[in-house]
Amino acid sequence: MQSSSRLFPVVLLSADLCGDLSEDVYLLKPRNSPDETVELAVTRLGRAQEPGKRGIPVVLLHGSFSNRRFWFSPRGIGFGAFLARAGFDVWIPEMRGHGLSPRNRDYRRNRVADYARYDLPAIAAFIQEQSGQAPHWMGHSLGGVVLAAAFGGHYLTDREAASIALFGSQVSQIYWPLKFPPLELAAHGLLSCFKYLSGHRLKRGPEDEPVAVVRETLRWHGLFGRFGNAQSNWWAGLADVQIPVLAVAAEGDRQDSPKACQKLLKQFGSSQREFLCLGPKSGFSNPFGHIEMLVSKSAQREVWPLMLDWLQEQRLAAPQATPPVTGKALC
Numbered sequence: 460m461q462s463s464s465r466l467f468p469v470v471l472l473s474a475d476l477c478g479d480l481s482e483d484v485y486l487l488k489p490r491n492s493p494d495e496t497v498e499l500a501v502t503r504l505g506r507a508q509e510p511g512k513r514g515i516p517v518v519l520l521h522g523s524f525s526n527r528r529f530w531f532s533p534r535g536i537g538f539g540a541f542l543a544r545a546g547f548d549v550w551i552p553e554m555r556g557h558g559l560s561p562r563n564r565d566y567r568r569n570r571v572a573d574y575a576r577y578d579l580p581a582i583a584a585f586i587q588e589q590s591g592q593a594p595h596w597m598g599h600s601l602g603g604v605v606l607a608a609a610f611g612g613h614y615l616t617d618r619e620a621a622s623i624a625l626f627g628s629q630v631s632q633i634y635w636p637l638k639f640p641p642l643e644l645a646a647h648g649l650l651s652c653f654k655y656l657s658g659h660r661l662k663r664g665p666e667d668e669p670v671a672v673v674r675e676t677l678r679w680h681g682l683f684g685r686f687g688n689a690q691s692n693w694w695a696g697l698a699d700v701q702i703p704v705l706a707v708a709a710e711g712d713r714q715d716s717p718k719a720c721q722k723l724l725k726q727f728g729s730s731q732r733e734f735l736c737l738g739p740k741s742g743f744s745n746p747f748g749h750i751e752m753l754v755s756k757s758a759q760r761e762v763w764p765l766m767l768d769w770l771q772e773q774r775l776a777a778p779q780a781t782p783p784v785t786g787k788a789l790c
Contacts, residue, residue: 527558
């Protein structure tokens, strides 16, 4: 079967219609990491009435215990479908072992470091090859953390992105028990007994999460932890990012506080940074929550249009030049 890319083997798994939307699912086999069995599913949403027309690319990254359905349902409802109907070229990757991405050989050892260093660069290269321009990146929860790791580690640079938007993403919230070394060691010991954590059993979402991802986040929040790995300080590297950055938090988010989300935003070096806290204090109808900030009827009425306006501002401010391009935002 002929590959859909000149970069590495890519298989078109399906090409379907979802009402007024086209839904193409690609399976990428980049073979750029130590585990060569990694395969990544990437879904593209577009308007079915205009199959040959491509808008500005937007990449949506799901969070932990989740998959592509966070962004659009089988009935064509969701923020991803909303952006596609607005004319954007929407791309939705699924991390290793999530959704349509099969579990790789070393699934248990999958970490944010692997997503950031190997998977996102391959996804970025494929999307730029298909669209001819740098996309806007949006990540929810762990998806936003993966984005921060990729840019902080310089695995992705400003050449691969027009802008970044983070929803409910943070790496600095204090969990006092983890600051006590014996308790941190005990947590690691307990987690080492598992290959993965079940989203269904924990009532956190439809997907499982590799235990290495959870242990990695524990290290960040430990007494001497930092956002990074042994080779790279991702936290310090964020200061080199110069493209527009938006951070969205919610007053009712008990998992990732607005204060911690804003702290991550401030670490980016861009002069074009914007912070939005959803809640009555800012004129919204309710305090929202970690999921409700993007998946709720209130979000559909109040949040989605704001995000569409923000993306359109980036599109209008982007310089008219040959790809890759970068965007500019108003703050």
